[in-house]
Amino acid sequence: MTSEQSRDLVKRAWRAFSTRDRDVIAPFFTEDAEWLAPPGNATADALGGSHHMVGRDAIAHFLTVDFPRLFVADVSLTFRGFYADGDVVVVEETMEATLAGGNAYRNDYCFVFELRDGQIHRVREYMDTARGRRMMQGAVP
Template sequence: MASERNRELVKRAWRSFSTRDKDLIASFFTQDAEWLAPPGNATAVALGATHHMVGRDAIVHFLTIDFPRMFVADVVVDFRGFHADGDVVVVEETMQATLAGGNAYRNDYCFIFQLRDGLIHRVREYMDTAKGHHMVFGDACCKRTDDQ
């Protein structure tokens, strides 16, 4: 029963992200929530932001202010799975969007949500970081030199 309730909570939270309603989004996270993405991921680099957001306010700021600065139009999320086991919910998805510079973006993601007391306490985000860098920064980001 807890697994299904938690799966539904994460689905509702995910739907809230697109509203950009700060209070609604905040209502899904613990005060001390964390969101961890791979260090040096293209979104964090392009925005000059951290890959490890700490605290509900930092997460809400990213979802309502920073995310729409980067992914400016045509954001579509194709969910391939919401898998729950107790207080852990795994979300598999593909996101596509138009980037601020006009490039198309499409990448696969896996999110692991850990819940505490019926709220999201920690999110671990995984994606193809090399593909993300290529879409955001073009070929220049990914060329290797002989000394690398």
């Protein structure tokens, strides 16, 4: 894929994520896709899940079932940039939401998407884990 095609694919994937529809989201990922976040991040801990999801089904489940249990309202993303080089796309964003416990959430993220055969094969997610934990205290899904 060209860099432009890769960037377009990831932008379409982000739009799909917001639908919370498994049948719309899952096809963006390879069957053996991985999503890696920092160990001990507050989202995985609050949901009792793993920081390393493996497989299209696990990732789609997180985005459609688990994520909305914790981030319950007012979810908004402000994209700072989409940068592509061949099959690698880097996304900078700020996410804001209301958490299940009523706390406000706001954190900056950087995602590195690695594509294979026109699908997302690996996502590496980076965020301020300490800040996330502070905001999540009391957020029980």
